Each structure stands twice: as C-alpha cells, then as structure tokens.
Amino acid sequence: DQQVKQNSPSLSVQEGRISILNCDYTNSMFDYFLWYKKYPAEGPTFLISISSIKDKNEDGRFTVFLNKSAKHLSLHIVPSQPGDSAVYFCAASAGANSKLTFGKGITLSVRP
Amino acid sequence: DAGVIQSPRHEVTEMGQEVTLRCKPISGHNSLFWYRQTMMRGLELLIYFNNNVPIDDSGMPEDRFSAKMPNASFSTLKIQPSEPRDSAVYFCASSLRSANEKLFFGSGTQLSVL
Numbered sequence: 620d621q622q623v624k625q626n627s628p629s630l631s632v633q634e635g636r637i638s639i640l641n642c643d644y645t646n647s648m649f650d651y652f653l654w655y656k657k658y659p660a661e662g663p664t665f666l667i668s669i670s671s672i673k674d675k676n677e678d679g680r681f682t683v684f685l686n687k688s689a690k691h692l693s694l695h696i697v698p699s700q701p702g703d704s705a706v707y708f709c710a711a712s713a714g715a716n717s718k719l720t721f722g723k724g725i726t727l728s729v730r731p
Numbered sequence: 732d733a734g735v736i737q738s739p740r741h742e743v744t745e746m747g748q749e750v751t752l753r754c755k756p757i758s759g760h761n762s763l764f765w766y767r768q769t770m771m772r773g774l775e776l777l778i779y780f781n782n783n784v785p786i787d788d789s790g791m792p793e794d795r796f797s798a799k800m801p802n803a804s805f806s807t808l809k810i811q812p813s814e815p816r817d818s819a820v821y822f823c824a825s826s827l828r829s830a831n832e833k834l835f836f837g838s839g840t841q842l843s844v845l
Contacts, residue, residue: 662836
C-alpha cells in the first residue's frame with residue numbers, strides 16, 4: 620500500500636525549461652513533506668521541504684507547491700540545468716517522531 | 732564533517748551466508764535509520780533508532796534481519812542467512828533529533844546475494 624505515489628517514473632526536459640515533478644499521497648495525517656535528490660552511487664540528499672500550514676516554499680530555482688485538498692504536491696525547477704539530472708524522491712510524515720514514507724522516485728533527465 | 736559513513740560499499744555473497752552492514756552516523760545526531768532501496772518498492776524504512784534505542788522495526792522483513800546500535804557512533808544491520816531476494820541497496824541515514832526531520836544519508840551498500 621503506497622501512501623506516497625510518484626506515478627511517473629521518468630521525465631525528460633530541455634535545459635532552461637521548467638521541470639515539474641509530481642507526488643500524490645493518500646494519508647490525510649501527513650503534515651510535513653520533503654523532496655530528496657539522488658545521484659547514481661550516492662545517497663539521497665535533502666532538497667526542500669514544506670509544512671502543511673503552507674502551500675508554497677521556495678529556495679532558489681526550486682519551489683514546492685502543496686495542495687492539501689487534492690493531496691498533491693509538486694516540485695518545480697526553473698530553469699532546469701543538466702546537473703539537475705537525478706532521481707527525485709518525495710517523502711511525507713505524519714507529525715513529530717513519525718517516520719518518513721518515501722515514494723518510488725522519478726528520474727529526471729535534463730537535455731543540454 | 733565526514734557525513735554518514737557506510738561500509739562496505741559493495742558486498743557480493745552467496746545465498747545462506749551471513750552479511751553485516753555497518754554505519755557511522757553524523758556525530759551529535761540522535762536518530763539513525765536503515766533503509767532499503769529496490770526497483771519494486773523504492774525506499775523502505777527497515778528500522779530506526781533514537782538515542783540508540785530501536786523505536787520502530789516494523790519494516791524489518793523477517794527474523795533473518797537484525798539491527799543493533801551499541802553506541803551513538805555505530806550501528807549494524809545483519810542478514811542471516813542471506814537470500815537472493817535481499818539483493819538491494821541498503822542506506823543508513825541519521826538526523827539531529829527525530830524521524831521526520833531532514834535525513835542525512837550515507838552512500839549506501841550495494842548488496843548482491845547470488
């Protein structure tokens with residue numbers, strides 16, 4: 620039972636364009652969401668997070684949007700760069716001290 | 732800070748053998764996590780410790796898997812006996828306080844059980 624779903628396994632985008640990575644969740648108790656980026660042969664690294672009291676959080680080229688009614692969040696990367704090519708994991712938790720639940724990841728390829 | 736250190740980076744073993752994976756968390760972090768990554772299931776939490784005490788081991792697949800954290804700077808994940816379906820990348824991660832904070836991952840151990 621996947622509580623965090625990343626339904627598109629891959630995405631290919633032209634350099635300079637916007638990348639939009641989507642994530643859906645089923646557990647209405649989730650109140651904290653994170654995105655991690657993973658390069659081959661490395662561990663995931665934290666990218667950006669958002670609390671359920673917000674609907675948007677921005678950090679440089681990365682913006683995460685949260686739509687609680689739709690149980691949907693998205694990561695926008697603008698402009699996309701070849702170095703952004705990686706696997707992106709969405710994760711969620713339901714309150715302090717609750718574990719993170721990860722999606723299966725989306726492979727982003729940014730074409731020069 | 733060297734980050735989370737895992738060893739070995741790669742492990743190839745035969746079915747039935749014992750496998751031990753090791754992890755050194757970031758100094759000062761109070762929570763440690765063991766994750767497994769597979770194509771089918773993505774990143775799964777196996778177990779996590781807080782202040783060296785196992786808090787949630789509901790993700791441990793079966794009795795063949797065990798994890799210990801004898802002190803704040805060391806943890807092991809043991810599989811005995813190993814099976815081909817255990818082949819995966821195993822990640823260790825740590826966080827400053829709790830399970831839902833920003834996690835810092837190690838580089839992982841690629842395990843292949845033949």
